[in-house]
Amino acid sequence: MPTHTEEPKLTDDPRLGKSSASSFGIDALCPGRQALLQTLPELPDLPEPADEDRERGVRLHAAWEREDPSGLDTEDTELYIKGLKLVEHALAAWSALVSSKLFQGPPVKEGKREERFYFRTSDAEIAASGQADRHYTLGSYGLCIDFKSLWCRSLTPAELNWQLLLLAVLIAREYELTHVRCAFVKPMFNRLDIVDYNAEDLKRAESAVQQVLWNQKHIDQRRPGAHCRHCKGVTACPEAKAWTLLPSVQTNAVGRITPTMAADLVETLNLQDCVRIWETQTSRRNIEDAIQARLKSLPMRELADLGLTLGEPRINQPITNPADAWCFLVMQGGVPTEKLWQSVSMSKTTLTEIVADELGLTKKAAEAWIKDKLSPFITPMPCERPLEKI
Numbered sequence: 552m553p554t555h556t557e558e559p560k561l562t563d564d565p566r567l568g569k570s571s572a573s574s575f576g577i578d579a580l581c582p583g584r585q586a587l588l589q590t591l592p593e594l595p596d597l598p599e600p601a602d603e604d605r606e607r608g609v610r611l612h613a614a615w616e617r618e619d620p621s622g623l624d625t626e627d628t629e630l631y632i633k634g635l636k637l638v639e640h641a642l643a644a645w646s647a648l649v650s651s652k653l654f655q656g657p658p659v660k661e662g663k664r665e666e667r668f669y670f671r672t673s674d675a676e677i678a679a680s681g682q683a684d685r686h687y688t689l690g691s692y693g694l695c696i697d698f699k700s701l702w703c704r705s706l707t708p709a710e711l712n713w714q715l716l717l718l719a720v721l722i723a724r725e726y727e728l729t730h731v732r733c734a735f736v737k738p739m740f741n742r743l744d745i746v747d748y749n750a751e752d753l754k755r756a757e758s759a760v761q762q763v764l765w766n767q768k769h770i771d772q773r774r775p776g777a778h779c780r781h782c783k784g785v786t787a788c789p790e791a792k793a794w795t796l797l798p799s800v801q802t803n804a805v806g807r808i809t810p811t812m813a814a815d816l817v818e819t820l821n822l823q824d825c826v827r828i829w830e831t832q833t834s835r836r837n838i839e840d841a842i843q844a845r846l847k848s849l850p851m852r853e854l855a856d857l858g859l860t861l862g863e864p865r866i867n868q869p870i871t872n873p874a875d876a877w878c879f880l881v882m883q884g885g886v887p888t889e890k891l892w893q894s895v896s897m898s899k900t901t902l903t904e905i906v907a908d909e910l911g912l913t914k915k916a917a918e919a920w921i922k923d924k925l926s927p928f929i930t931p932m933p934c935e936r937p938l939e940k941i
């Protein structure tokens with residue numbers, strides 16, 4: 552029998568501003584996150600940036616919910632079919648398991664699709680929720696299905712996944728179950744990722760959920776890390792900014808920051824922080840160069856232990872005999888001389904060395920000589936004004 556009595560109020564946000572299963576893993580890692588999210592203004596009217604993958608995911612989820620692929624293109628229809636076959640497979644395996652344990656066969660009951668379940672504290676206060684794409688029950692056994700429509704390469708495996716853990720607890724509470732199987736359905740990989748919670752596991756899982764919720768209430772601390780990439784509060788979070796600007800984070804490619812992301816992030820920094828970061832950029836580059844040099848000097852085995860190796864060197868192909876190349880191009884290649892000049896430039900550094908050597912000048916005198924004598928052939932090209940300290 553379902554255990555909850557009071558229906559949550561209908562608002563635009565079915566999560567009611569509380570933790571939700573899909574981001575419960577981030578809440579587990581960062582206790583101060585929910586408090587930060589509460590302080591953010593709601594921006595319901597802002598158009599979401601176009602994201603083809605997200606829109607595909609929404610279309611596929613809607614198709615699975617209705618079991619109607621109309622409107623999907625050929626590629627997504629294939630994923631849709633694969634997803635349903637995986638569900639069939641998961642359902643058949645689970646029904647067989649339950650029948651063998653309970654000596655009871657189908658009918659399996661399917662619950663409402665995309666149903667959201669609410670986790671209440673002992674005071675009946677809603678503290679978290681989770682939405683099950685599909686769920687089924689038979690006796691005291693339950694099965695919960697979560698579709699992962701596209702690549703989801705960084706998805707935490709089912710066994711360690713907080714989303715499934717919270718869903719298992721929610722469904723177990725709702726139907727008073729003693730065993731819940733949760734499965735990620737991943738049609739892109741044509742595979743299922745399954746975790747089983749027995750009565751003991753469910754007790755432990757519920758304690759873990761309570762612990763995360765307790766931490767949220769009592770530990771006002773934000774803990775940044777790679778998980779910040781998936782946090783809605785990232786652009787407003789000072790800890791995330793400090794973390795992403797750490798040289799160690801910038802260099803180890805955990806969550807690569809694209810130029811657009813960097814521009815957004817920097818836009819929210821305070822200007823004094825911008826000055827401080829700009830002032831120390833040389834030190835950071837020096838550290839990064841030294842890190843690269845140290846890593847490159849490691850023996851291959853040690854490098855492999857760190858998940859690294861040395862790639863194939865890039866082969867540069869400079870024209871090292873320009874005089875002969877020039878003759879060939881004019882005499883045999885038929886390239887007109889006046890066109891060829893467009894491909895030629897002179898290295899001032901090398902020219903300075905040659906002039907200094909030939910005329911017996913110091914480097915500085917050679918530079919002055921070149922500037923003076925070659926001025927008719929030099930075109931000044933102003934660069935952008937550099938930042939300088941006053």
Ligand code: SF4
Nearest residue numbers: 581775779782788791
């Ligand atoms: S951005 Fe990171 S540190 Fe900040 S609230 Fe989110 S998860 Fe926590």
